Amino acid sequence: xxxxxxxxxxxxxxxxxxxxxxxxxxxxxxxxxxxxxxxxxxxxxxxxxxxxxxxxxxxxxxxxxxxxxxxxxxxxxxxx
Numbered sequence: 001x002x003x004x005x006x007x008x009x010x011x012x013x014x015x016x017x018x019x020x021x022x023x024x025x026x027x028x029x030x031x032x033x034x035x036x037x038x039x040x041x042x043x044x045x046x047x048x049x050x051x052x053x054x055x056x057x058x059x060x061x062x063x064x065x066x067x068x069x070x071x072x073x074x075x076x077x078x079x080x
């Protein structure tokens with residue numbers, strides 16, 4: 001039987017996942033916009049910074065996804 005705390009935790013994880021995915025998409029769009037401009041030393045620095053930020057957000061998305069999967073499996077009664 002799932003507890004109310006677990007349901008709330010799962011809902012919060014899904015919310016955080018959605019937020020991180022939106023941030024990741026915004027960063028991807030900004031990278032493409034900067035790349036479409038003439039590449040100067042400054043724009044290349046910005047791209048590098050955005051790519052590092054993108055990688056960090058991607059790792060957070062993966063971590064949240066793992067947590068969701070664990071909770072979903074626990075909810076289904078599957079032991080991992």
